[in-house]
Amino acid sequence: MESQSKNVSPLGVSQTGASPAGEKGVSGYSVSLPSDLEYIPPLRQFVAEIARVEGFSKKFCFRTEIIVDELVTNGILHGSQDVHSSVIVSAKFEEGSMNLSVQDQGGTRQNLENLKHAVYSPKPPSNDKKKGRGLVIVQMLSSEIKIDLCENGQTQVHVVKTRDPDEKQPQREKLLYESDL
Amino acid sequence: MRISQQVSAHDERIVLLHFEGDLNASDCDATSKIFQDIIDSRKYFIVALMENVTFVSSPLLGELMGCKLRLVEKGGNMVVVGLNYDLRERLIQMGADKIFQFYPDTHTAYNHYHWEYTQTAQVVNITLPPKLQSVPAVRRFIAGIAKQKGYTSRDSFRIETIVDEIANNAIEHGDTSQPEITVELRIDRKKFELLVRNKTLMDKANQLKYVLEANKETAQTGDTRGRGLALVKLISNSINVSIDKSGTEVKITKMREDS
Numbered sequence: 260m261e262s263q264s265k266n267v268s269p270l271g272v273s274q275t276g277a278s279p280a281g282e283k284g285v286s287g288y289s290v291s292l293p294s295d296l297e298y299i300p301p302l303r304q305f306v307a308e309i310a311r312v313e314g315f316s317k318k319f320c321f322r323t324e325i326i327v328d329e330l331v332t333n334g335i336l337h338g339s340q341d342v343h344s345s346v347i348v349s350a351k352f353e354e355g356s357m358n359l360s361v362q363d364q365g366g367t368r369q370n371l372e373n374l375k376h377a378v379y380s381p382k383p384p385s386n387d388k389k390k391g392r393g394l395v396i397v398q399m400l401s402s403e404i405k406i407d408l409c410e411n412g413q414t415q416v417h418v419v420k421t422r423d424p425d426e427k428q429p430q431r432e433k434l435l436y437e438s439d440l
Numbered sequence: 441m442r443i444s445q446q447v448s449a450h451d452e453r454i455v456l457l458h459f460e461g462d463l464n465a466s467d468c469d470a471t472s473k474i475f476q477d478i479i480d481s482r483k484y485f486i487v488a489l490m491e492n493v494t495f496v497s498s499p500l501l502g503e504l505m506g507c508k509l510r511l512v513e514k515g516g517n518m519v520v521v522g523l524n525y526d527l528r529e530r531l532i533q534m535g536a537d538k539i540f541q542f543y544p545d546t547h548t549a550y551n552h553y554h555w556e557y558t559q560t561a562q563v564v565n566i567t568l569p570p571k572l573q574s575v576p577a578v579r580r581f582i583a584g585i586a587k588q589k590g591y592t593s594r595d596s597f598r599i600e601t602i603v604d605e606i607a608n609n610a611i612e613h614g615d616t617s618q619p620e621i622t623v624e625l626r627i628d629r630k631k632f633e634l635l636v637r638n639k640t641l642m643d644k645a646n647q648l649k650y651v652l653e654a655n656k657e658t659a660q661t662g663d664t665r666g667r668g669l670a671l672v673k674l675i676s677n678s679i680n681v682s683i684d685k686s687g688t689e690v691k692i693t694k695m696r697e698d699s
Contacts, residue, residue, distance in 0.1 A: 287620075288574070289567040295551045296544070298564070301584030308577035335547070341450055342550045345563075 286313055289349045294339035294364070296332065303327040306350055306359075313352040316426050322400045323357065323420065329393040330361040330416055337370040338363025338414055356402070356421040365412035374414065378406055441467040443474055447483070450550055454485045460492040465499035475507040484516025485557070487549045491522035496531060505539050517556070519549050555589070561628040562589075567620050570611045570638070579603040582625055582634075589627055595697050598675045599632055605668040606690050610638040613648070618687075631677075632694045640688040648688065649681050 288309055292298045307324040311317070327348065334346045347362040365371070377394040398404055403419040441461050448454035455478050463471075478486065488504070490496075508518045519541045523531065528542060543549040554560055564585065568574050583600035587593070603623070610621045618639040626633040640648070651669055673679055678693045 286569045286571070287567075288569070289565075291563075291565040293551070293562040293564070294547070295562065296548050297551075297588045298585060301581050301588060304584065305577050305581035308580065309574060312571070312573045312577060336545060339547060342547075342554045 284354055286352045287349065288351075289347065291345050291347045294335045294342070294344035294346055296335055299328060299331055299335075302331060302348065306348070309350065310352070310357060313357075315352075315357070315422065319357075319420070319422065319426065323359070326359065326397050326400055326418055326420065327361075329397050330359075330418070333374070333393065334361050334363035334414075334416075337366040337374070339366070340364045356419055359418045359420065360415055361418075362413055362415045365409075365414045371408070371414065374406060374416075378404055378416075441470075443471065445474065445478070448487070448546075448550075451485075451553070453483060454487060454550070454553060455483050456487050456489055456546070458489045458492075462495040463493060463497060463500040464495075465497050468499055468503040471500065471503050472507065475510065479510060479514060484511050484514045485553055486511060486516070486518040487546060488518060488520045489522055489546070490520055490527070491524075493523070493527060496527065498534065501531070501534060501536055505536075508539065517553075519543055519552060521546055521549050555629065559628055559630070561626040561633075564625040564627075566623040566625075568623070570614060570618055570621055572608060572611050575604060575607045575611065578607055578623060582623075585625065585627065586632060590629075591632070591696055592698055595632075595694075599634075599694060602634060602672050602676055602692055602694065605672050606634065606636045606692065609648075609668065610636050610640075610688075610690070613644045614638040614640050614688075630696050632696065634692045634694075635689060637687055637689045639686075640683070642683075645681075645683045645688045648690075649683065 288306075290302065290305070292302060303324045306327045307320040310320045310323050315323075331346055331348060338344075338346070344364045347360075349358075349360040349362075351358040374394075378398075382395075397418065400420070401418045402421045403417075405417050407415040407417065409415065441459065441463050443460075444458045446456050446458075448456055457474070457478075475486075486507075504518075511518050521543045522545065523542055531537065531540075531542075541552060543552065555562070564582075566578060566581070568578060579600045582603045583596040586596040586599045591599070607621070607623060614621065615638075621636065621638040624635040624637075626635075648669075669679075672692065676692045676694045678691075680691045682689045682691075
């Protein structure tokens with residue numbers, strides 16, 4: 260796997276997205292879905308809601324929703340070979356951070372060049388351009404971002420988002436019946 | 441106006457029609473002839489690409505409606521792709537969105553075609569840690585998918601209830617050392633299938649099987665819990681449990697009400 264990163268250490272997101280058994284304080288979630296834009300609204304809300312369950316603030320979750328929306332839209336529009344393609348989204352939550360990974364089937368060489376350019380030399384497009392601002396926004400909202408190019412042509416975009424230093428860790432919302440368990 | 445056509449590289453049953461420029465009333469006859477030639481060649485699915493269209497006149501819109509009707513009569517369809525914002529708004533004001541589906545790109549149009557006409561199920565796999573707190577997010581996610589795919593609110597509410605019950609059971613009654621549970625959703629135009637897999641202790645798994653096969657509620661009159669599976673049986677069309685060494689798999693099938 261060819262790996263390119265921008266001052267990033269390997270994230271170690273597992274293929275299945277599930278956290279390795281016994282790894283304390285880490286929760287791993289993974290979703291594999293068809294390459295279809297209709298799935299994006301429920302998916303982005305799901306990841307944001309999971310982040311909330313894992314104890315992150317509303318602001319963090321809202322920003323996560325924007326990141327997921329952008330990365331998965333890109334994966335579907337530029338990284339899908341046909342209607343049978345799928346996109347895999349993995350999220351691993353640790354004490355103060357979230358590691359998010361979006362894997363698609365890989366697009367054309369031009370798609371890949373555009374992606375690399377957007378990630379490693381981000382510059383907002385001129386005002387007359389209608390597209391090309393999504394990854395710039397993702398970079399603004401996340402702490403680290405890197406691309407992995409797999410040998411089988413698949414592309415993985417990894418994002419690390421850490422808790423804001425001034426953000427108070429909210430108490431996890433307690434279930435009504437939690438005391439019974 | 442310029443129209444060019446090509447057969448889709450993804451599926452030879454689909455024809456891509458590229459429209460360019462102003463679509464005026466004087467172009468109606470040419471448009472009708474092109475559609476008739478395509479129908480005569482026994483291709484009944486058309487994706488109208490309108491990225492480079494600047495204007496659509498009312499007579500031509502009427503002509504396109506007629507062409508779509510001819511395709512629908514043959515069991516096909518036509519969808520519109522790539523309209524710019526202004527033109528899309530204007531067509532919506534003219535009521536064209538009641539007749540045509542508008543899509544942002546051809547990929548989404550292909551997805552629509554496969555969903556509507558090939559009856560292929562779409563599959564979503566979810567892996568999650570065995571935390572009860574994550575179940576509400578999962579059930580809302582799956583119900584949201586059902587709604588997005590055109591299932592009624594009543595169907596998606598029932599699907600949410602099913603997911604909630606089965607996922608909660610998988611976590612609550614599963615082996616406490618299981619690292620994860622998996623939820624698989626297979627959805628097509630007519631039915632919804634849910635598969636939940638977990639690791640369960642053998643006595644719990646057999647208890648589950650007994651509850652399902654006994655066809656009765658396990659809860660006694662005074663108990664406040666234990667009616668979940670009976671409820672799931674009521675609102676679904678079939679429920680199967682398979683147990684082996686690798687774990688327990690519960691499979692629920694629910695037919696779409698308005699299919």
